[in-house]
Amino acid sequence: MAEKKLILVCNDDGITAPGIRNLIDVAREFGDVVVVAPDKPQSAMGHAITINATIRVNQLNSTDILEYACSGTPVDCIKLAVNKILKRKPDLLISGINHGSNASINVIYSGTMSAAMEGAMEGIPSIGFSLLDHSIDADFSASQHFARIIIRQALADKMPNGVCLNVNIPNTNKDLIKGIKVCRQARANWEEEFDERIDPNGKPYYWLTGVFRNFDDGLDTDIWALENNYVSIVPCQYDITAHSSLQHFKNWEQNV
Numbered sequence: 001m002a003e004k005k006l007i008l009v010c011n012d013d014g015i016t017a018p019g020i021r022n023l024i025d026v027a028r029e030f031g032d033v034v035v036v037a038p039d040k041p042q043s044a045m046g047h048a049i050t051i052n053a054t055i056r057v058n059q060l061n062s063t064d065i066l067e068y069a070c071s072g073t074p075v076d077c078i079k080l081a082v083n084k085i086l087k088r089k090p091d092l093l094i095s096g097i098n099h100g101s102n103a104s105i106n107v108i109y110s111g112t113m114s115a116a117m118e119g120a121m122e123g124i125p126s127i128g129f130s131l132l133d134h135s136i137d138a139d140f141s142a143s144q145h146f147a148r149i150i151i152r153q154a155l156a157d158k159m160p161n162g163v164c165l166n167v168n169i170p171n172t173n174k175d176l177i178k179g180i181k182v183c184r185q186a187r188a189n190w191e192e193e194f195d196e197r198i199d200p201n202g203k204p205y206y207w208l209t210g211v212f213r214n215f216d217d218g219l220d221t222d223i224w225a226l227e228n229n230y231v232s233i234v235p236c237q238y239d240i241t242a243h244s245s246l247q248h249f250k251n252w253e254q255n256v
Contacts, residue, residue: 005031012111019097039069093119096129142174186221
């Protein structure tokens, strides 16, 4: 009898967030599920790891799956899962469902996607899921539907080693979503501002705000797909070498 698939689930919004609870419900359809996720929100942590503090992991009471709440970052969660908690390497790592977009430049800051990237670094097929809705009351029915499709495909079709998938789902009714597009990351960034305020002691403090600007009019980007009611999939890798620029810098080489 074939061994059941082992699926590791993580996120960055915290283990009690509605997004991860919805993703767990889908994951359990495909095999044995183990959840290792932050015990509190860890959004925009990127690929941060904890090195100057202790990390604590508490097993939660659960009826039929193993769940662990971790005091560290999403990447800490994956490292601990692989090295301390799991008995074998998982067949799939899924992260999310994030409350809010991780399309375009947002992938750089995302704790959700950094968990998936850490999985890819460990040789685990990994996917990050995000819904373009920050609301705690967000409707995850469309996200569950497309997560089910993509998870089934990932388990059936061997993913390239070292590659993870960044999946974003439009904030609209499932019946209005036209399909799934494999895309490139759009060229965009945040134009940031710091709102300066004064605390009761008369000292200034700052609140980060900003506006997202898309500078890419391509029809093959994740932003285009989402704006046109498609689910976007962007394959990502941890090799951040600018391969297209290697030749440009070749004349900098010298022997000493």
